[in-house]
Amino acid sequence: MDTFCQYSRLFVLEASAKDFVLALGEHIHIRTQLGDGRKITRPFTPVMIEAxxxxxxxxxxxxxxxDNEQSEYFRKLEAGARLMVRGPVTTNENLSRVFGGELCVLxxxxxxxxxxxxxxxxxxxNEKYYLQRIILxxxxxxxxxxWLEKNISEFSQEMPQLSYHKFLSRETKDDVITSNTIVGQRLCLDSLKRVLLLNKGMAPCKRRALVCGPGTFNGDVTLWLGNMEFDDVQAL
Known part of the structure; x- marks a missing residue:
């Protein structure tokens, strides 16, 4: 378990690719039992990377x-603790269709x-997507x-059409700012357009997008992409 800051935890589950596999669109449910006996179940998506x-x-x-009961549960977990996990759970969406256009925006x-x-x-x-134009x-x-920046950068070495951009709403003293990182600014319609223009993503072509974040974030971004006449927008 790694503690990045007071706002997050990274847990490495005691499993390997031999006994734990999630396909595109699959996730797990984790049940937490609170001190008063109540149980809360929430969906989470682990990623398979090298530990x-x-x-x-x-x-x-x-x-x-x-002031979140489930957050308090995870905050107090220690190495070696057991989690109640159910899955894999499959989404009804065909997420691979985001790669069916000329431009894929994640x-x-x-x-x-x-x-x-x-x-x-x-x-x-899937090697057939190596030359797919992707903006992340x-x-x-x-x-x-x-925390996945290193892994994404490694992908870009084999996927030359992958462009990776980051928006940080605040800067801390320990931040190491890398290329294509905007600090002190949230994503908005204008900044989204600038990223697309930088990558020739505003030119007429078949454009598809996949969005995943909090409800308000998904709603705003989906609206912006719709106004820019994207052919297909999926929100998780």
């Missing part, structure tokens, strides 16, 4: 909130990067939310 021991394991990034808000990264992994293991935009509170 410190060199084995590919499920990594679960949890955003913590103040937009993540906060911990929504996990399902978006899952989609990017799907494209990475990740909006996070601070650099601690960019």
């Amino acid at each position: 410190e021991d060199g084995i590919v394991r499920p990594h679960l990034f949890i955003r913590l909130y103040e 937009i993540a808000g906060g911990s929504g990067i996990a399902p978006i990264f899952q989609a990017l992994q799907f494209a990475h293991i 935009i990740h909006c996070a509170r601070d650099s601690s939310g960019l």
Whole structure:
């Protein structure tokens, strides 16, 4: 378990790719039991990446909130703790269709990067998508939310048409700012248009998008993309 900051935890589950596999669009349900006996079940999407021991394991990034009972549960978990997990659970959406256009735009808000990264992994293991034009935009509170940045950068070495952009709403003293990172600004319609213009994403073509984040974030981004006449927009 890693503690990035007071707002998040990263859990590495004791499993490997041999006994834990999630296909594109699949996630798990985690049930937490509170001190008064009540149980809360929520969906989460672990991502399969290499752990410190060199084995590919499920990594679960949890955003913590103040005055939230489930966040308090995760905040107090220690290494070796057991989780009640059910899955895989499949979404009704065909997420692979986002790669069916000339331009694919993936937009993540906060911990929504996990399902978006899952989609990017799907494209990475399918060579027919290596030359797919993909714009990935990740909006996070601070650099601690960019925990998949290294993995995405490695993908870009084999996927030359992948463009990765980050928006951080605040800057902390420990931030290491890399290229294509905008600090102190949230994603808005104008900044989204600038990213698309930078990558020739406003030119007439078949454009598809996949969006994953909090409800308000999804609603705003879906509206903006609709106003820009995207052919297909899916929101998770």
